[in-house]
Amino acid sequence: MSTAFAVLLAALVLLALASAIDWLASRFDRGSVGIWAVALLLVWPLAGFLALHSRRPARRLNWDGQCWLLHSRSCPAESGQPVLVLDAGAWLLVRWHVSRQDAPMRPTTRWLPLARSNSPAAGDWHALRTALIWAAP
Structure with a gap:
């Protein structure tokens, strides 16, 4: 995978993360949003990392x-x-x-x-x- 493609993919993952946090902020009260935001901040980048580094045969x-x-x-x-x-x-x-x-x-x-x-x-x-x-x- 080219470096530029990996950067584009990472940017899309971060945009999706920001959208999910914004959606949570609009759906729940402020106290529970913090818990969900922390969970997303921990899980979403891990999922993105695993997706970027999963190797498929050439x-x-x-x-x-x-x-x-x-x-x-x-x-x-x-x-x-x-x-x-x-x-x-x-x-x-x-x-x-x-x-x-x-x-x-x-x-x-x-x-x-x-x-x-x-x-x-x-x-x-x-x-x-x-x-x-x-x-x-």
Whole structure:
């Protein structure tokens, strides 16, 4: 995970924490808000830390001329259909729909955050973005 993406994720976690504390302040009397705010201040950052540091196996998305494949070290390649949800230039968010014949018992949708910093070459990143835009259903 790139440093900028981790900072963005941490900022979103802090924004959610502030929103939860504000909601608690509007729902309860002032005495109980302090207890809930302290609990949130202790638990929410811990959850954010665990989410940021949970490691998933590295994956590689590629087009073989016939279909899209998602490769992972821990399991065999699976075919599916990518849907580009967010294109932020240096980051992409892709929703991956697994083909049923490849994984009948697995969840059929996965979210793939992709970063240019993890791409081996700049030309590969541009080609991937272009292919994902043209692969839109």
